[in-house]
Amino acid sequence: MAKGFFTDTTVCIGCKACEVACKQWNQLPYDGYHFTGMSYDNSGDLGASTWRHVEFIERPVPLGGQTAGNFSWLMMSDVCKHCQRAGCLEACPTGSIVRTEFDTVYVQPDICNGCGYCVVACPFGVIDRLPADGRAWKCTLCYDRLKDDMEPACAKACPTDSIIFGEVADLRDKAQARVEQLHERGMTEAYLYGHDAASQPGTGGLNAFFLLADKPEVYNLPPDPVVPTKKVAESWGALALAGLGMVMTVAAAVLTQRDRAR
Amino acid sequence: MMEGSREPSAEELSTKEPKHRRDDGRYIDASVGALSGEGSQQETGAPGSTEPVKAFSSVPSIWGGRQFEPTYYGRPAIKSPVWIWTIPAYFFVGGLAGAAMVLGSAAQLLGGARMRLFAQRCHWTGAAAGGIGSALLIADLGRPSRFLNMLRVFRPTSPMSVGSWVLAAATPCSLGAALFYRQGGLLGSLGEMGGYGAGILGIPLAGYTGVLLANTAIPVWQQSRRSLPVLFIGSSMTSAASILKLLPLPPGGGDVVHTFGVVGSLIELAAGRAMERESSQVDQVGKPLRQGAAGMLWTTAKVLTAASLVASVLPGQSRGKRRLAGILGALGSICLRFAVFHAGQVSSRDPHATFRQQRAGYGAAEVTGKPAVTGPERRPLPAPKTKEEIWDTGVSGSGGASEQE
Numbered sequence: 233m234a235k236g237f238f239t240d241t242t243v244c245i246g247c248k249a250c251e252v253a254c255k256q257w258n259q260l261p262y263d264g265y266h267f268t269g270m271s272y273d274n275s276g277d278l279g280a281s282t283w284r285h286v287e288f289i290e291r292p293v294p295l296g297g298q299t300a301g302n303f304s305w306l307m308m309s310d311v312c313k314h315c316q317r318a319g320c321l322e323a324c325p326t327g328s329i330v331r332t333e334f335d336t337v338y339v340q341p342d343i344c345n346g347c348g349y350c351v352v353a354c355p356f357g358v359i360d361r362l363p364a365d366g367r368a369w370k371c372t373l374c375y376d377r378l379k380d381d382m383e384p385a386c387a388k389a390c391p392t393d394s395i396i397f398g399e400v401a402d403l404r405d406k407a408q409a410r411v412e413q414l415h416e417r418g419m420t421e422a423y424l425y426g427h428d429a430a431s432q433p434g435t436g437g438l439n440a441f442f443l444l445a446d447k448p449e450v451y452n453l454p455p456d457p458v459v460p461t462k463k464v465a466e467s468w469g470a471l472a473l474a475g476l477g478m479v480m481t482v483a484a485a486v487l488t489q490r491d492r493a494r
Numbered sequence: 495m496m497e498g499s500r501e502p503s504a505e506e507l508s509t510k511e512p513k514h515r516r517d518d519g520r521y522i523d524a525s526v527g528a529l530s531g532e533g534s535q536q537e538t539g540a541p542g543s544t545e546p547v548k549a550f551s552s553v554p555s556i557w558g559g560r561q562f563e564p565t566y567y568g569r570p571a572i573k574s575p576v577w578i579w580t581i582p583a584y585f586f587v588g589g590l591a592g593a594a595m596v597l598g599s600a601a602q603l604l605g606g607a608r609m610r611l612f613a614q615r616c617h618w619t620g621a622a623a624g625g626i627g628s629a630l631l632i633a634d635l636g637r638p639s640r641f642l643n644m645l646r647v648f649r650p651t652s653p654m655s656v657g658s659w660v661l662a663a664a665t666p667c668s669l670g671a672a673l674f675y676r677q678g679g680l681l682g683s684l685g686e687m688g689g690y691g692a693g694i695l696g697i698p699l700a701g702y703t704g705v706l707l708a709n710t711a712i713p714v715w716q717q718s719r720r721s722l723p724v725l726f727i728g729s730s731m732t733s734a735a736s737i738l739k740l741l742p743l744p745p746g747g748g749d750v751v752h753t754f755g756v757v758g759s760l761i762e763l764a765a766g767r768a769m770e771r772e773s774s775q776v777d778q779v780g781k782p783l784r785q786g787a788a789g790m791l792w793t794t795a796k797v798l799t800a801a802s803l804v805a806s807v808l809p810g811q812s813r814g815k816r817r818l819a820g821i822l823g824a825l826g827s828i829c830l831r832f833a834v835f836h837a838g839q840v841s842s843r844d845p846h847a848t849f850r851q852q853r854a855g856y857g858a859a860e861v862t863g864k865p866a867v868t869g870p871e872r873r874p875l876p877a878p879k880t881k882e883e884i885w886d887t888g889v890s891g892s893g894g895a896s897e898q899e
Contacts, residue, residue, distance in 0.1 A: 259531030261538040270567045277569060281536060287566060308605065319711065325655035326640075327647035343534050345643045346636015348576040349654045352710040352842070357572035364539030366636025372532050423869040431867040434858025448868050449849050452566030456857030456866045460709045461651050463719055463861050467708040471723035475697040478593065478727055482600040485753035489746050490606055 234335035235378060236439030237387065237395055238403040241451070242422065244394040246272060246286055246307040246490055253282040253389035257374065258322040277452075278310055280362035284386050285310045289450055294444075297418030308442065308451050309386070309395055312337070312358045312371035313426065316436030317459040320370070323353035328368075335400070335439060336373040343468075344368055355435070355457035373440075400439055404428065407443060421445050425453060434458030436470055563846065571848040573709045574839055580630040582835035585703045586828050587630060589730030590737055591623035592699030595668050597734060597754060599693020601746075602675070602686065610676055611744035617672035617689055619737060620696065624665030631661075653706040660702060664695035700730035707838065713779045713851045714841035715834075718769045722834070725765035729827045731758025732799060736823030739816050746818075752806060754876060755823060759803040762830070766796055776854045778847045784839035791833035798826030 254260070257485070260281045268274050271288035278285045289306035299306060318337045321329040328343035329350060339350075346366040350359050359370040374384035382388070387397035396403060409426050414422040422445050424431065426438035434457050448455045516773030565571075575581075601609040632641045645662055649655040667688040674685030704726035708719035715722065735755025742749065774780030782788045802822035805815060841847050851857065859865040 238759070257531060259529055260533035261536050268567075270569075281533065281538075284532075289566070301729040322649075322655065323709065325647075325649060325652045325658055326643040327649065328643070335706035340712055343640075343646070344637070345640035347644070347654060348634070348636065349652065349706075351573045352575050352712055352838075354573065355711040357570065357711075360573050361576045361636050362536055362538075363576075365535075365537040368636075369533065369536065374532070376532055415888055421870055423867060425868075426866070433862035433864050434856070434866060444869060447564060449571075449845075450564045450566065452569055452571055452845070454571055454852055454857070455868045456852035456859055458852075458858035458861065460711055460716060462858065463716065464653070464705060464709040467653075467705040467719045467723055470720045471698065471701045471705050471727070472759070474701055474724040474727035474765075476598060478700065478731055478758075479600075479697065481731070481757045482596055482750075482754055483604060485750045485757075486600045486604045486609070488753070489749045490604065490608070493828075 233333065234400040234439060235373065235397070236314060236336075236400040236403060236441070237311060237373075237384075237397055238407045238441060238443070239311065240394050240396065240407070241306065241308040242414060242419070242443060242445055243392045244286070244307040244309055245392055246288055246305070247391060248286045249389040249391060250284040250309050250386035250395055251275065251282070251286055253385040254371075255281075257385035258283065258372070261269070262378075275403065278312070278358050278360075278370075280360040280365070280369040283369075283414060287451060289446075291446070291450075292312070295421075296420050310451070310453075311386070311440050312373070313356055313441070313460065314371075314373060314439035316429065316439070317434075317462070319353040319355055319459045319461070320350035320359050320368075322459060322461045323349045325349060325470045332375060332378075334373065334375070334378050334452065336375065336378075337370075338372050338375050339368055339370060341367055341369070343404075352412070354458055355454055355459065403441075407441070410443060419445065426457075432457065434462065500754035506834065533873035534813040563781040563849070565845040565849065569845060570843045571845040572842055574842040575710075575712070575835075576636075576704050577835075578634050579832075580634045582831040583828075584627050584630040584634075585831040586729075586733055586834070587623050588627040588657075588703060589700050589726055589732040589827075589831075590845055591620045591627055591661075591668070591674035592664070592696040592701070593727075593734035593754075593758070594623060594662060594738065595620035595696030595728040596700065597738075597750070598668070598671065599689050599696070601750065602671075602689045602693070605750075609744075609746045609750075612747035612750070613689065614672055614675055615741065615747065616738070617668045617675065617692065619734070619741070620692060621665055621672050623714060624661060624668060624699075625739075628661060628665065653702055653709050656698070657706060660695050660699050664699050666690050667695065668813060700734075707834065710838075711848075712838045712842045712846075713776075713847040714773050715838050717775060717779045717851060717856060718773045721765050721768040721772045723828070725762060725769055725834075728758050728761030728763075729830050731755065732762050732802070732823045733827035734758075736802065736820040736827065739820030740824075756803065756806050759799050759806070759823065759826075762799050762801070762827075763796065766792075766799075766830070768802070774868055776847075776851045776856055778844065778850045779841065779856075781844075781847070782840040783833070786840060788833055788836035788840050791829050794832050795826050795829035798822050798829060802826055 263281050273288045275285050287308045291304045295304045314336045320455040328340045332338045343436040361368050372445040387395045425444050426432040427441040429437040594616045598613045601613035632638050644658040671685045671689030674681040703722045704723035707715040708722045735751045738751045783792050802819050805819035
């Protein structure tokens, strides 16, 4: 029952219908008008009230198989990845962030107390706290629509099927076939980002994964993301050692003082 | 028109509007305007509170694609901490509470009758600092009224959850010990038990915040994950000793506090050096500790701690000397917490820190032994052209602040 997105960036035309559909369906507030100067991207990044974000990359190099011109556009609709090992979920101290019956990661607004720990625990910089609201927000993968057997608003609105919604297992097959097709056409740089645990061990695979045509950094995606909890055992170990040192120090200090007093 | 100014509900509209009105193309179903979406609860504050439009000295879209080491227009790859100053302040106060509780219960257990007053003083310090620390934490919450949700679940994967439980249990234990430990009877033994409980909980309380910071995606914190907890324990020992030195100390306390503080400062200085080395395994990751405001705070912390150490070990028993060592030690510890906090802020805003750390093998590869798939080798980008070759309309400026390479 794992649901997710396959976002094929090679067919994205940068229309931002997903951004608008997401804002409309979820009735998210506006976040001001900014002129970023970053090509056609004036949303900047994903945030508490921006749950889909279309990136625009202008490259002075052609795509593989491109016959005309010395320039190429890359566009990508970014979204919460709904990781198999979700940093936000594992960090949430209130139990506000849960995994739903659709295997998606969902923040319960009636429980979140705005501690802000999920914000720094996300290796993709997705979830954020809304200053005036005080709580953390991110893509819900349209939990309300899924419960009614509808596809998420962004996927529904996408005119080129760059955003495909479905069972993650089916999506993986579709994505693999698409990569092979692109390779046949000469676009050998196409690859899948985070489609399973083998290709992205740090997150255990993403329920919302991507087909990319350049390095992840170009799309502001981390090249080797890791859920912080995978590394934290060593920290607890160091804490235990230092704690032991503190106890031994204090015991020695008290004992020598007592002996001296006698 | 209906009586009163109440607007008709969607249901009333759809049934009460005559059919020709509903079909004339102007009728709008009011229910689609009802705020019921998943983001509709978001509170936004006053309009116009967003940041002003920034002016650019260059065209980011032209420079973005040409970087040898690509980023997305120099945008941060991760989010910055949303925490305010109360969080590093809590690192200091909470750590101090934990170390004071450990001191108190050790004096209880091993100090004999002579140190009972000192043990009580330690527990008073621990309880007060625990209380102040809790208030600082609540002040930072986005929804302070929901602070009790911190104790809604216990989540071992979250150092913040573990720490909340530790703080919530240790503070009343310490308070109980402070209030009742020196009394007789049932209350006295309850106080004694509380003191031991606080002592055990004080160990993680003194250093869990280091684990909490290490358990994030912020490059400099994650990279320093072995030294941070040790550094914070050392700093907590220094700060507890420093604050106790500033109070009039009961018999037997002075020497214990002195030893505790000296060892704490030594740990703090050594772990600080270890953190510099650990974070600089990737040069870009360790940078915030070496330069800028965070770097200055970091150096100041080191100098203050070293000065406090020197003031402690110099011969002499004067009250003034003890006070000076206490003040220097406490200031050093405060500076250290703020330095680490601000280094994280700087690090989070630097996409090169995130990317280089992971490219250097310190991402998931470090623990899984297998790096993520990042596509075939990048086709080489053309040699950078001059500004005039690409853009001849006279845009001024160079590559922008984000382009460091």
